[in-house]
Amino acid sequence: MDKGKAVDRGSNGFAPAKKPTLVIKGFKNKPKLPDDFEQTSWQKLEKAVRAIQSSQRVQDSLEELYRTVENLCLHKYSETTYTRLSQEMERQIKSVKAKLESFPPSASLAFLAEVRDAWTEHCRQMLLIRSLFLYLDRTYALQTNGIHPIWELSVDMFRTFVLTPGGATLVGSMKGLLLQITSERNGNVVSRDLLRSIVQALLDLDLYDLIFEPELLAETDRFYTEEGDRLTSEVTQAPDGGVALSHLLKRVEQRVQEESNRCTPNVGYLTPSSRRKLTQLAEAQFVKRNARALLDAGFDKLMDAKATDDLTRLYTVFNRIQCQDLLRDKFTNYTKTKGSAIVTDTTRDATLVDDLLEFKLRIDTTVSGPFRNDESFVHAAKESFERFINIRPNKPAELVAKYIDNLMRQGKGLTDQEQEGLLDRCLSLFRFIQGKDVFEAFYKRDLAKRLLLNRSSSDDAEKSMLMKLRQECGSQFTSKLEAMFKDIELSKDLATAFKATTTAQTLDVDLSVSVLAQGVWPSYPKMEVAVPEALARCTKVFADFYVGKHKGRKLDWQPALAHCTLKASFPKATKELNVSFFQTLVLLLFNENKSLSFREIQQATRLEAKELTRVMQSLALGKVRVLNKSPKSKDVSDDHLFEVNETFQHELFRVKINAIQQKETPEEQKATNTRVFEDRKHVVDAVIVRIMKSRKTLSHTELTREVFGQLKFPLDAKELKKVIEGLIDREFLRRDDKDASMFVYVA
Known part of the structure; x- marks a missing residue:
C-alpha cells in the first residue's frame, strides 16, 4: 500500500459498494386507445348526469366519474364533452320549462312554490354535475374564450328557457311576488321564506335589477x-x-x-x-x-x-324629500304671525315681555329639538323675531326695560342663578330691538330710582346686567350707566369724609347725600316743599362742605328722591320707620299736632295735592297704618282728618312703609320718548353731515340709503326729510341748482 495516499473506507473499515442505477425503458410502440373510448366514456357520464337530473342513485362512484372526465380531457375530447354536457343541460331545462308552462296562467302561491322548487332543484343538480365535470370546467371552459363555465352556462340556460324576460313564467312569478308584497302592505301575513327564495332566484339570474x-x-x-x-x-x-x-x-x-x-x-x-x-x-x-x-x-x-314628536317626524321627512325650504317658510310665517299678534295686541302690554319670553323659549326649543339646530331654521327664527318685535318701534324696548327693572327690584323669589338666566333671556329679546336708545332711556330712568332708593334686590345682578349690555352694545352704550354707578361710589366716599367733619358731628341727624352729575342722570322736575328747619340746616351744612371741596360747583336738591329713617314712639312700642322724604315731612307735623286735616297738611308741607294724596294713603290706608283717617274711606278730601294711630304695633322693630307708586302717565312716557327722539335727531344730523362731507354731492335716494344703513334705530322717511330740510335751513346742505333732487355739501 502506498503510504502517501489515504484510502476512503466505511465505518467498518471496508470500502463502500457502488449505488445501483434504475433504468426505465419506454414502450417500443405507443399504447392505442380503444376505438370506442370516447363513446363509452360519455355513455357512462351521460348515465350519471341523467340519474342526477332525475334524482336517482348514481351507480358509478363520483371519483371514477371524475377520472373519466379527466381522461377525456387529457385525450383532447374536451370540446365534444362540453358540447354533449350542454345538450344534456338544455334538454333537462326545457323539460322544466314545459312543466311550469303546463300550469294554468296565474300568480298563485302554488305557482310561486313550483318556480322556487324548480330553481332550487336545478341548483342542486348543477352543483353535483359541476363537481363531476370540474376538471373540464377548469382546463377547458375557464381557459377558452367565447364559452361559459358550466355554472354560468346553466344559469344562462335557465334564464333563456325558463324565466325568459317577457315569458309567461317570469311574468307570472313577478306578478305573484308583487301581489304578495301588496298583500303584506295591506296587513296580511305572507310566507317570507318563499318570497325570499324567489327574490334570490331573480338575483342569481340577473333579473332583479x-x-x-x-x-x-x-x-x-x-x-x-x-x-x-x-x-x-x-x-x-x-x-x-x-x-x-x-x-x-x-x-x-x-x-x-x-x-x-x-x-x-x-x-x-x-x-x-x-x-x-x-x-x-x-x-x-x-x-x-x-x-x-x-x-x-x-x-x-x-x-x-307643542307636538315635539310630530314636528320631529315632519322635519325628518321634509329633510329627506328635500322640501326643507317649504317647511322653513311655513315656520317663518308661523313665527311672524304669532309674534306680531303678541306685539300688536295693546291689551297684552302688561304681560308682553312674559309672553314674548315664553314664545321665544317655545320657538328655540322647537329649533334645537325637532329641527336639530338646522342653521336655516336658526336664521329664520332670528329674522322673524327682528321683524315682528319692531312692528311697534318703541313699545317693546320700553317694556323690556321696565320688566328688567321689576326683576331687579323684586327678584320674583328667584335664586341668583335663576335670575341670571332670566336676565339672559331678556337680553335675547333686547338683541332684536332696533330702538335700543329707547331701551336705554327707560332703563337709565329706572336704574336711577333703584340706586337712589336702594330698591335693587342684588348689586351683583345690577353689575352683571351692566356687563351684559356692554358686551352686547359696546362701552359707548353703557358709559352713562357706568357713570351712575361711579357717582354712587363717590358719594359713599364723600359721605364718609363729611361725617368725619366737626360740623357734621354736631348735627342731630345722620345725613348721607348722593351727589349726581347732571349730564349723566335722568332729569327730574324741581319740587319746592317746606323743609323743617332742622333738616334745612343739615342740607346747608353739607352744601357748604361740598362747595368748599369743589369750587364753582352748585348743588340742586331733589327731595322727591330722598328717604329717611324716623324713630317713632308709640304707646305700645318704639319703632324705626323707613319712609320717603315726603312721608317724613307729614309725620314730623304730628310731633306738635294731635290731629290735622288734609288742607292743613298741604299748607304746612306745600306738597302738590296729587303727591300729598298718595302720601296720606300710604300712611293711613296701606298695609302699615301709622295714621288713622276720618272718615274711613279710600278717597282723600281737604276736610278729612288724620291723627297718630295710638294702637299701632308691628312684629318688626324696623318697619318699611312703602310709598304708593304713581302709575306712569302717558305724558311721562311721551316725555321720555321725546327726549329719545331729540337725541336721535342730533345723531341723524351728524350722520348726514358726515356722509355729505365725505361724498360732497348725493341724490336724495342715495343719501337716504346711506343714512338708513348707518343708523342703529328705526327712522321714518318723513322724519328724515325734515332733518334734511333743517340742515338746508342751517346751511349745512343746499340743493343743486340744476337738479333739485341732488344735495350738495356746504363747506
Whole structure:
C-alpha cells in the first residue's frame, strides 16, 4: 500500500459498494386507445348526469366519474364533452320549462312554490354535475374564450328557457311576488321564506335589477300614491288638521320602517339596494306630492300643541324629500304671525315681555329639538323675531326695560342663578330691538330710582346686567350707566369724609347725600316743599362742605328722591320707620299736632295735592297704618282728618312703609320718548353731515340709503326729510341748482 495516499473506507473499515442505477425503458410502440373510448366514456357520464337530473342513485362512484372526465380531457375530447354536457343541460331545462308552462296562467302561491322548487332543484343538480365535470370546467371552459363555465352556462340556460324576460313564467312569478308584497302592505301575513327564495332566484339570474325592481317600484308608487292621496284628503278636510297630520306622519314613519324591514337581510326578502328607493317612494307619495297642502292644513296646529314628536317626524321627512325650504317658510310665517299678534295686541302690554319670553323659549326649543339646530331654521327664527318685535318701534324696548327693572327690584323669589338666566333671556329679546336708545332711556330712568332708593334686590345682578349690555352694545352704550354707578361710589366716599367733619358731628341727624352729575342722570322736575328747619340746616351744612371741596360747583336738591329713617314712639312700642322724604315731612307735623286735616297738611308741607294724596294713603290706608283717617274711606278730601294711630304695633322693630307708586302717565312716557327722539335727531344730523362731507354731492335716494344703513334705530322717511330740510335751513346742505333732487355739501 502506498503510504502517501489515504484510502476512503466505511465505518467498518471496508470500502463502500457502488449505488445501483434504475433504468426505465419506454414502450417500443405507443399504447392505442380503444376505438370506442370516447363513446363509452360519455355513455357512462351521460348515465350519471341523467340519474342526477332525475334524482336517482348514481351507480358509478363520483371519483371514477371524475377520472373519466379527466381522461377525456387529457385525450383532447374536451370540446365534444362540453358540447354533449350542454345538450344534456338544455334538454333537462326545457323539460322544466314545459312543466311550469303546463300550469294554468296565474300568480298563485302554488305557482310561486313550483318556480322556487324548480330553481332550487336545478341548483342542486348543477352543483353535483359541476363537481363531476370540474376538471373540464377548469382546463377547458375557464381557459377558452367565447364559452361559459358550466355554472354560468346553466344559469344562462335557465334564464333563456325558463324565466325568459317577457315569458309567461317570469311574468307570472313577478306578478305573484308583487301581489304578495301588496298583500303584506295591506296587513296580511305572507310566507317570507318563499318570497325570499324567489327574490334570490331573480338575483342569481340577473333579473332583479333590470326586470323585477322597475316593476316593484312602479307598483310601490301606485300603492303609496293612492294611500297618500287618501290620507292627505283626510288632513285637509279634518276639523283639526293637526291631529290628522299627526296620524299621517306616524303612518309615513310606519311605512318607512316596514319597507326598510322588507330589505333587511335574514329578516325581509328584498335586497338592501332597494331600501332607499322604496322608502323614498313612500315619503314622496305620502308627503312630497302634497307637501304644501299638508303644511297649510296642520303645521300651525302642531306648533300650537307643542307636538315635539310630530314636528320631529315632519322635519325628518321634509329633510329627506328635500322640501326643507317649504317647511322653513311655513315656520317663518308661523313665527311672524304669532309674534306680531303678541306685539300688536295693546291689551297684552302688561304681560308682553312674559309672553314674548315664553314664545321665544317655545320657538328655540322647537329649533334645537325637532329641527336639530338646522342653521336655516336658526336664521329664520332670528329674522322673524327682528321683524315682528319692531312692528311697534318703541313699545317693546320700553317694556323690556321696565320688566328688567321689576326683576331687579323684586327678584320674583328667584335664586341668583335663576335670575341670571332670566336676565339672559331678556337680553335675547333686547338683541332684536332696533330702538335700543329707547331701551336705554327707560332703563337709565329706572336704574336711577333703584340706586337712589336702594330698591335693587342684588348689586351683583345690577353689575352683571351692566356687563351684559356692554358686551352686547359696546362701552359707548353703557358709559352713562357706568357713570351712575361711579357717582354712587363717590358719594359713599364723600359721605364718609363729611361725617368725619366737626360740623357734621354736631348735627342731630345722620345725613348721607348722593351727589349726581347732571349730564349723566335722568332729569327730574324741581319740587319746592317746606323743609323743617332742622333738616334745612343739615342740607346747608353739607352744601357748604361740598362747595368748599369743589369750587364753582352748585348743588340742586331733589327731595322727591330722598328717604329717611324716623324713630317713632308709640304707646305700645318704639319703632324705626323707613319712609320717603315726603312721608317724613307729614309725620314730623304730628310731633306738635294731635290731629290735622288734609288742607292743613298741604299748607304746612306745600306738597302738590296729587303727591300729598298718595302720601296720606300710604300712611293711613296701606298695609302699615301709622295714621288713622276720618272718615274711613279710600278717597282723600281737604276736610278729612288724620291723627297718630295710638294702637299701632308691628312684629318688626324696623318697619318699611312703602310709598304708593304713581302709575306712569302717558305724558311721562311721551316725555321720555321725546327726549329719545331729540337725541336721535342730533345723531341723524351728524350722520348726514358726515356722509355729505365725505361724498360732497348725493341724490336724495342715495343719501337716504346711506343714512338708513348707518343708523342703529328705526327712522321714518318723513322724519328724515325734515332733518334734511333743517340742515338746508342751517346751511349745512343746499340743493343743486340744476337738479333739485341732488344735495350738495356746504363747506
